[in-house]
Amino acid sequence: MFFLKYILRNLFRHKLRSVLTIVGVAVAVLAFGLLRTLVGLWYAGAEHASDTRLVTRNSISLVFPLPISYLDRIRGVPGVTSVSYGNWFGAYYKDQKNFFANYAIEPRGYLELYPELMLSPKEKNDFFLDRKGCIVGERLAKTYGWKVGDLITLKGTIFPGQWEFVLRGIYHGKEKATEERILLFHWSYLNEALRQTVPRRADQVGYFVVGVKKPELAPEVSMAIDSLFKNSLAETLTETEKAFHMSFVSMTEAIMVAIQIVSYMVIAIIMVVAANTMAMTARERISEYATLKTLGFKGGHLGGLIFGESVLISLSGGVVGVAATFPAAHWIEVELAQFFPYFSVSTETILLELLAALSVGVVSGIFPTWRGATIRIADGLKRIG
Template sequence: MFILKYILRNLFRHRLRSVLTVVGVAVAVLAYGLLTTLVSLWYSGAEHASDTRLITRNAISLIFPLPISYLERIRGVPGVTTASYGNWFGAYYKEQKNFFANYAIEPRSYLELYPEFILPTKEKNDFLLDRKGCIVGERLARTYGWKVGDLITLKGTIYPGDWEFVLRGIYHGKEKATEERIFLFHWTYLNETMRRSVPRRADQVGYFVVGVKNPGLAPDVALAVDSMFKNSLAETLTETEKAFHMSFVSMTEAIMVAIQIVSYMVIAIIMVVAANTMAMTARERIGEYATLKTLGFKGGHLAGLIFGESVAISLLGGLLGVALTFPAAHWIETELAQYFPYFTVSPKTLLFELLAALSVGVVSGIFPTWRGATIRIADGLKRIG
């Protein structure tokens, strides 16, 4: 009890130094938590991918199309419940900075394969009946202030020109992780326009979405689909939705690794700063430690005092960092909604933040503790006066 009281009294004997150390640890912990969350969000698309959906694309690259005639043959593969198709459209709204995911799809089968897109019945029916109709995610609609019935014009890049759509519905995600920044419209609208303007680009799709009865059938179905089109002019590569997402994530994996390294470096730097602070504190109190030894305190008692103070300061900084994580994450989720579908810090990340703070306290306290606990009384008393 005495040691605990002594630690609490010593925490802010040098207030400015202690406050700066606590703030430094808090900032480091906050940065670590936000960077770790950013990395986990980068992989969230793959983690939340359905295990009963497969993606079939051109075996050479996704940029090469596939004939629409493949659809019925894919639907006939044993184990396939339904299949749909789509094209990456690659357009933007008004200015190039207003870029978001937009796809030309077959509406009825596509929405059947993606039940996580929740759409009111009336809006869904209106969308299905309107060839120039489109639906968008709730976050995307909120970003640009769109309402049902609005006329929206997108500027094409892959398919040049101004494309007009009527907003027929706004969907919301079944779960928080569901992407709500997607623009979907009828593939037939795109295809009919291509038939008139560029016939060689008509009747082609970018990918097929294949639904299977259960995850266990996925490997066999993928093999059967790819075997069916082997040695054709457009061979296919069929993979799980998770593998499909990971193929994109892998392109930026080096960036994610760099971000992770930076998060660890932040902790390492503040660890050095905290160690220097504790070393200064121990050096200033050498005479005090020698006096305590003359009063009968053992090396273990002094070790507890010094080590406890280091851990206490770091944990205070860690708790402050954890507390700041929530408003910081909320601000990112609100202000940067265009880039992050959600930004929720997991309990696991919060635990790691506290462990990082604890590790700072432990490591930074080792040398000062050893020095204070092993000081000779005569050497320590020389510092007095």
Template sequence: MLIKLIIRNAFRHKLRSLLTVLGVAIAILAFGLLRTLVGLWYLGVEQSSATRLVTRNAISLVFSLPISYKDRIRQIDGVKQVSYGNWFGGVYINEKNFFPNFAVEPQSYLELYPEFVLSPEQKNAFLHDQRSAVVGRKLAAKYGWKVGDLITLKGTIFPGQWTFVLRGIYRGAQKNTDETQFFFHWKYLNETLKRTVSRRADQAGFYMIGVEKPELAAEVAQAVDATFRNSLAETLTETERAFQLSFVSMTEAIMIAIKIVSYVVIVIIMVVAANTMAMTARERIAEYATMKTLGFGGRHIAAIIFGESIVIAMIGGVIGILLTYPAAHGIQEKLSQFFPVFNVSPMTVYLDLLAALTVGVVASIFPTWRGATIGIADGLRRIG
């Protein structure tokens, strides 16, 4: 009976209740999207392998390293695999069509990144065609590319028109694997540079190192940097996680601001919901007093008011969560070059539910106390 009364009271003033539900839903939607954005900003860090190291020029990532370093790195104890590559920085047709594209040593790179899954036929075709390229499934879908298509990128770091044959479309081994990248043969880039800008040839922008065991990562990193200390191109070697964090740290202030905004949104809707519940309780003071004369205790009144607030908040929360999924899909479709993966994680859903529950609880505190403690005579004497 009490539950039925709570539900009926929650929607006695339909317009007011619907507007409150809508407000909570929009707040939870905004909160969920902002928390998803923050989570995705750290996605590269979370997906980093404990057995992969990144070696770059100690001065800056924009400076390259001699390709001859690979043989010396291979000789270091604990090193299992070495690959290398360059950030290419090309664009498709115009600058608006930007996506991550790399020139890599294909065999070792694919071995170091098993999360990029290619069929055996496509992998074999890619490895044996120097002008070939591999792209992620989402990137291929965006531009309508098919295996066998010719794709021309306009170079920015390496000027010119670069044409590739698409030999493979990879899929991610996990749901959150980036499927918007473009890989081609480092040798194709290098041979072209030898003919055009020879001083830029035989250089690698980075080395990817696979270590035998995660516990050897720090020792191997120190050994690599010690090998090239006092050389013309000293190195900085760090775990893949630390490498990703170095980029994330550049925007740490922005992430903190987004987190603060997400909490402010919830606080605002708390105030709105609390005002609505206070208004409702004030209008029903006489009713609560009448209920007390019929034998309802203060705990019954408190349960009704508290339950009403929770029902409204949780309905709004559930609607907000349901709206988050199509909204996230729309963001990924429109802004795939910035957010190649925009999946709502289970943790975000749990935080949404917790936020909605918090709104309901906080909004009901004062009205619940007021309704439960009002005296019968004072309540019956009150009008409005």
């Protein structure tokens, strides 16, 4: 108890210095936690992918389409429970800055394969019956103030022209990680328009979504599907939904690695700053440490006082940083909803933040602790007067 009281008294002998050090550690811990959360969210789509869904695309690239005639052959593969298909549409709303994911899909099979997209029975039925109908996620609807029954006009890029849709339903995600910033509409609506304007692009899809009975069958079914179209004009590549998502994530993996490096560099920099602060404090108190030794304090006692002060300062900053993480994450989730489906800080990230703060305290306290514990009484007393 005596040592703790002594450490607390020393902690704010230089109030401004201690407060600035705590704030510095807090900012570093906050930045570390937010950057790690950002990296985690980048991989969230792959982590939450279903084990019983496969994606079949052109083996060359997703840019190249597949014939719709592949549908029945894929459906006949043993182990396949259902098949749907879709096209990336790539349109925007009113202005190019209003860009979001939009797909032309086969409605019934697609929604069966994605039960996490929650719609009321009426909305689902209205969507099925209206060929110009569309559904959107709840976040997307809130962003643009859309309501069921509204007429939505998108301007096409891959498929040029003005495309009109009637909003028939607003889905919400079954889980927090479910993407709610997507617009889905009938592939048949797109295909009919292509038959009239660009016949050579009609009757083609960008990908097939394949449901399998159980995850263990995924490799076998994937090989069976790809073997069906081997040596054809449009060979296929079938992979799990997780692998499909990871193929997109890998395109920006260098950026994610850079962000991770930056998060650790932030901690390294604050370690240097805190170490300098503690070293300065130790130099100023050399005569005090020598006096304490004359009173019977051992080197271990002094080392514990110095080291405890360093750890306590860093942990105080860590606690402040952790406390600030939650409102910061909430602000990002609200203000930047168009970029992130959610921005939730995990328990693992909180623990890593506290570990980072503890590491700062331990590392920055090593040299001052050694200096204070090994100071000779005569050398310390020379500084008095």
